[in-house]
Amino acid sequence: MKILLANSNTSPEVTRMILAEAERAASPGTAVTGCNARFGARVIGSRTEAAVSAHALVDMLAEDAPGHDAVVVGMSLDTGLWAARELLDVPVVGMTEAALVCACTMAPRVGLVVLGRNNAQPFRELVESYGLAGRLAGIAALEVTPEDRLRDPDALHQPVVDAATRLVERDGAEAVSLVGAVMVGLPRALEDRVPVPLIEGIACGVLLAETLVRLGTSKPRFGSLQAPAKRKVMNLGPALSQRLSR
Amino acid sequence: MKILLANSNTSPEVTRMILAEAERAASPGTAVTGCNARFGARVIGSRTEAAVSAHALVDMLAEDAPGHDAVVVGMSLDTGLWAARELLDVPVVGMTEAALVCACTMAPRVGLVVLGRNNAQPFRELVESYGLAGRLAGIAALEVTPEDRLRDPDALHQPVVDAATRLVERDGAEAVSLVGAVMVGLPRALEDRVPVPLIEGIACGVLLAETLVRLGTSKPRFGSLQAPAKRKVMNLGPALSQRLSR
Amino acid sequence: MKILLANSNTSPEVTRMILAEAERAASPGTAVTGCNARFGARVIGSRTEAAVSAHALVDMLAEDAPGHDAVVVGMSLDTGLWAARELLDVPVVGMTEAALVCACTMAPRVGLVVLGRNNAQPFRELVESYGLAGRLAGIAALEVTPEDRLRDPDALHQPVVDAATRLVERDGAEAVSLVGAVMVGLPRALEDRVPVPLIEGIACGVLLAETLVRLGTSKPRFGSLQAPAKRKVMNLGPALSQRLSR
Amino acid sequence: MKILLANSNTSPEVTRMILAEAERAASPGTAVTGCNARFGARVIGSRTEAAVSAHALVDMLAEDAPGHDAVVVGMSLDTGLWAARELLDVPVVGMTEAALVCACTMAPRVGLVVLGRNNAQPFRELVESYGLAGRLAGIAALEVTPEDRLRDPDALHQPVVDAATRLVERDGAEAVSLVGAVMVGLPRALEDRVPVPLIEGIACGVLLAETLVRLGTSKPRFGSLQAPAKRKVMNLGPALSQRLSR
Amino acid sequence: MKILLANSNTSPEVTRMILAEAERAASPGTAVTGCNARFGARVIGSRTEAAVSAHALVDMLAEDAPGHDAVVVGMSLDTGLWAARELLDVPVVGMTEAALVCACTMAPRVGLVVLGRNNAQPFRELVESYGLAGRLAGIAALEVTPEDRLRDPDALHQPVVDAATRLVERDGAEAVSLVGAVMVGLPRALEDRVPVPLIEGIACGVLLAETLVRLGTSKPRFGSLQAPAKRKVMNLGPALSQRLSR
Amino acid sequence: MKILLANSNTSPEVTRMILAEAERAASPGTAVTGCNARFGARVIGSRTEAAVSAHALVDMLAEDAPGHDAVVVGMSLDTGLWAARELLDVPVVGMTEAALVCACTMAPRVGLVVLGRNNAQPFRELVESYGLAGRLAGIAALEVTPEDRLRDPDALHQPVVDAATRLVERDGAEAVSLVGAVMVGLPRALEDRVPVPLIEGIACGVLLAETLVRLGTSKPRFGSLQAPAKRKVMNLGPALSQRLSR
Secondary structure, three states: OEEEEEEOOOOHHHHHHHHHHHHHHOOOOOEEEEEEOOOEEOOOOOHHHHHHHHHHHHHHHHHHOOOOOEEEEOOOOOOOHHHHHHHOOOOEEEHHHHHHHHHHOOOOOEEEEEEOHHHHHHHHHHHHHOOOHHHEEEEEEEOOOHHHHHHOOOOOHHHHHHHHHHHHHOOOOOEEEEOOHHHOOHHHHHHHHOOOOEEEHHHHHHHHHHHHHHHOOOOOOOOOOOOOOOOOEEOOOHHHHHHHHO | OEEEEEEOOOOHHHHHHHHHHHHHHOOOOOEEEEEEOOOEEOOOOOHHHHHHHHHHHHHHHHHHOOOOOEEEEOOOOOOOHHHHHHHOOOOEEEHHHHHHHHHHOOOOOEEEEEEOHHHHHHHHHHHHHOOOHHHEEEEEEEOOOHHHHHHOOOOOHHHHHHHHHHHHHOOOOOEEEEOOHHHOOHHHHHHHHOOOOEEEHHHHHHHHHHHHHHHOOOOOOOOOOOOOOOOOEEOOOHHHHHHHHO | OEEEEEEOOOOHHHHHHHHHHHHHHOOOOOEEEEEEOOOEEOOOOOHHHHHHHHHHHHHHHHHHOOOOOEEEEOOOOOOOHHHHHHHOOOOEEEHHHHHHHHHHOOOOOEEEEEEOHHHHHHHHHHHHHOOOHHHEEEEEEEOOOHHHHHHOOOOOHHHHHHHHHHHHHOOOOOEEEEOOHHHOOHHHHHHHHOOOOEEEHHHHHHHHHHHHHHHOOOOOOOOOOOOOOOOOEEOOOHHHHHHHHO | OEEEEEEOOOOHHHHHHHHHHHHHHOOOOOEEEEEEOOOEEOOOOOHHHHHHHHHHHHHHHHHHOOOOOEEEEOOOOOOOHHHHHHHOOOOEEEHHHHHHHHHHOOOOOEEEEEEOHHHHHHHHHHHHHOOOHHHEEEEEEEOOOHHHHHHOOOOOHHHHHHHHHHHHHOOOOOEEEEOOHHHOOHHHHHHHHOOOOEEEHHHHHHHHHHHHHHHOOOOOOOOOOOOOOOOOEEOOOHHHHHHHHO | OEEEEEEOOOOHHHHHHHHHHHHHHOOOOOEEEEEEOOOEEOOOOOHHHHHHHHHHHHHHHHHHOOOOOEEEEOOOOOOOHHHHHHHOOOOEEEHHHHHHHHHHOOOOOEEEEEEOHHHHHHHHHHHHHOOOHHHEEEEEEEOOOHHHHHHOOOOOHHHHHHHHHHHHHOOOOOEEEEOOHHHOOHHHHHHHHOOOOEEEHHHHHHHHHHHHHHHOOOOOOOOOOOOOOOOOEEOOOHHHHHHHHO | OEEEEEEOOOOHHHHHHHHHHHHHHOOOOOEEEEEEOOOEEOOOOOHHHHHHHHHHHHHHHHHHOOOOOEEEEOOOOOOOHHHHHHHOOOOEEEHHHHHHHHHHOOOOOEEEEEEOHHHHHHHHHHHHHOOOHHHEEEEEEEOOOHHHHHHOOOOOHHHHHHHHHHHHHOOOOOEEEEOOHHHOOHHHHHHHHOOOOEEEHHHHHHHHHHHHHHHOOOOOOOOOOOOOOOOOEEOOOHHHHHHHHO
């Protein structure tokens, strides 16, 4: 099975980091390939950059997805996820969607730890968009940036433990999802220090993508996810243009 | 007051059509300018094209919004609206958001008439994203395309009346929003044939934008709408690159 | 355009205060007239007084609304709003409804600052009745009465700043509505001290009423807002009796 | 135990009708007294009349409630219920609230049969205001008026059976509440013709009021239901004026 | 009237305690009988034990309910309530359901005090299952076990007062339900120390059961609560086997 | 990896049927073992039987789960799922939960096809209990029993296609879950006849269980899923008694 891990950020070092985790999580027989957005933010940190990344995602997938059995969107806001599902004939999974879905099979209510106070609200919107607001215990935002983590791998340890513990003890979370590409590896490192399951989205995404491939359902031929056809577009990348106008 | 009507479609004829309505609706002293997306679909009709349009919107606004007092997003899925609010220092209104907001001050429950069965679900998601699902009576999807309407201005009359009447009589709608750029003018043409208020988003958008300008509130300096700064991006249009990295 | 600002309180000094703000906010060409309830509380501070005020509102409107193009209900619980919409042929806007609607076009989640701890719950119910509970970040209740404010115009400054800041920092509000007739003027006075937009309902109400007049939709002829006719009533004021029995 | 059945309509014949049912439903030892609104609609049929009735209710209760152990609001929109709870020291129950509460202990989802298509929406709002929208299977509105029923006691039989059956078979109702003062007696008359429990609000209201009296909880001394005190009001009925200003 | 108080715990001392309260609360002419689960936990304190108790409840009711006019489930998680309603031809009330229902006629928002931090989440799920999440102010969990209370009747006084006060002052509860069989008697003992109504489920359950018996509605003959018939089962208690296979 | 497929029905033929599908769906290296409830209904068809099955499930798991890496609950109401999660140290997945979770990664809104009109409501409650009501397009109930299907493997084909098509065309479902143990195999058989993905719970359950095992999170040590300990129980099966009292 071939899975494409599509990083909607433009930073190859983040791609390498999440690809390592994806390969670690994947079942035997699964090959994971990584790819990067061709334009946009190195590390997405604003609504504007996320908006750009939805385009970058479908542009990248039109070119790179053929030949793969499934796609994992490796950017934690999952921006463009439903568009990618419409565009492609293979399963697409968002990393935060996957983490939420897995967490909801572990715990009645789930907490999120996110990076950056200005990110709490966009992630709340994301959870609501999945219809899972009733399962959300709370969102704790750390004042640490992805860049801090890239510089110091351990910078997140204590803040994550503190935030997760607060979500558990005060807000009733019984599982905690560590949200963000740079959270890879932290669940393993910190599981003894938090009394409920810790997860992150890359491993969940790869495993859920495998599940969907094995289920083998077919592409929708009706509704909002049916493949677009004979669309008239201009000034898009060649693969995306061709895909939409076919 | 100067309002920019930003059409995230790339079709100038749609821009002309909605600009005429915007100018008709605007108060004395308000000037409305139209602009078109630089890339993407001529008339957005899929999730993928909508995803692209969020990028097209912020790209266009980075270049064209300076000098205006407010922006109306003239594409009915309002895609990229919150990104645009984050990016700019002036009020931004989505055309369907504006229609919903106005309808909610006219009626306890609101119906939507949309073009295309595959569009019912994305508009349901949009209403839910505004937290207004409890005010939604129903969505009726017409099997008419924007292109049909562009060819024959009256093609929508009878289907819209039938759909709106069903929303009123069966689903309890007490106002009906006609959703889509090509619906401009229809509320006036059809108001005698439907027993509850009919509205569309361009007029609502312009008037609501005027309201927000007159209120004169200031740009958020905290939270998910504060202006992005010193972002590292690549391969974006020059105005957007400059705006994000400043 | 002629707008009637209907104060469901019986206190002319509150009417004068909100009328001044309404005139300040109105567009050129809009004339605002104020009127007072003929019976009920001077300054509504209980559920019982609010219940009375719904009657006082329709009584007052039956007499005073003719000749106006729209009505703004100038009492912050918006009590009787939907009845007024049913009764009249012109648009009616509630001041807190207007503030919420405007705030929701500025911020994903909104906080309210209200006067009096016993008022927090009725305002929560009001937000829920508008279907906007999902957009509510929280409600902060000040232990200051409208009477305190009437005595000392600055009495609310520091408490409002503190409450709004808490709503922003702890509860995730990205706009704050200052609820209550005596809050007029405070958004301008305090905007530099709170990092997200501050608004109040009188200015929003007048501008939203202008919007609805300009939209020019017609009176519902079906449903729960159609005009009542040939009703049998007793012991009501002459204008209201006549209006209901016609 | 003494229960006051407060009819917010001004029609003594409706009071007599519901009083007979209330006396029939009451436990041994419970005496029920009826009273009428002093002003307002004979039979409430619009939002405006309901708005007036909230005032009529608190006016009537200020005068007539003393000496009673509980109050049942005998008008099916329950208008003014929470104000009455604030005003009085004894339990107050709304007839439709009582029917909903009882129905929810009989069935997972409940249907309502109401009189008049323009009433469907106000009752939907009422159910939502009780937080019970998730328990609502649907609302069926009959094109029969209370006046029709007053003329012909059997006029409602077949329409109610048809509507209730539709709510059961199509909408999943497993209990049906017949809403409106003129529905008294119908549950007994029709129970063999509908395969799920039928109830109406007067009997439920009296029995629930007895329950609350027997529970013997004390008047709230904090929050939105604490008794109003030292209020300044004008032009209200003497009993209500005195009660508010004490 | 004969009411069966069915304790799904296996502890006769808890049955005795709640039976005394039930007899105290019942109206004249009502006889209450208690019974115990034949298998399961002495005092249910985990999800697993609650799961077992649903079986114990229907097993016990198949044998003991005949001859009674109604059943009150005397275990605070109400586990198996809807199954019991399906199985029996007489009304069944859950003790926590009854307390919630009564509280909702006293206060717009209700707080719960429960025993054990691990119980907060199951009770949240219970409230949600009744569709009443919108009426829930919060849940406060005490670190006291039912066993502590059985040893020292006053052990709960101060912790309950503190928790209830916090629910009122911080979370906006205007009534507080003390959840758990061992809470009987506490509302009377503590009502002067908390400024809003305090209730518990046994008294509410008995009184609500009386109400349902007096309403006299008939057993559902359609839907998810119709009586099971001709079922094929094995290894169940004789009364339950016989009841299901008849 | 060893997965236990726990059929809470007592019918070995159903166990064999779902075990065959589970083995078909499992990844290479996964061994699936089936087991049956020791008491209860052959094929659960009522709320009472489902209530019994929660006990049967934990009883069966206490004895049979040791030595397995995960459990799939092979009864479509997922009854007892959270209890099983509390009781065991390994992941537990409900078959309908798994189908919902997978469907939600394929489609914005999901339809269910269930067997028996009296089952529509319990499955609605199940979806609501997972917080996924907002993702539910509708539930279609077939008047076919599991026994019909056991007699004639093709009996469900046309009714399922009709029901699924209605869910897609009328209710907006973009994926359809066929609910019930006897639905195994139908997604493959019917996928060409319905234009959106069809799934059922056994395959989803096995694959999701594999995912959770591979994630390798640890047993909660806090909250409502921590392992029960030192519980006092009576008259339970020996393995369950021992497990709870240890």
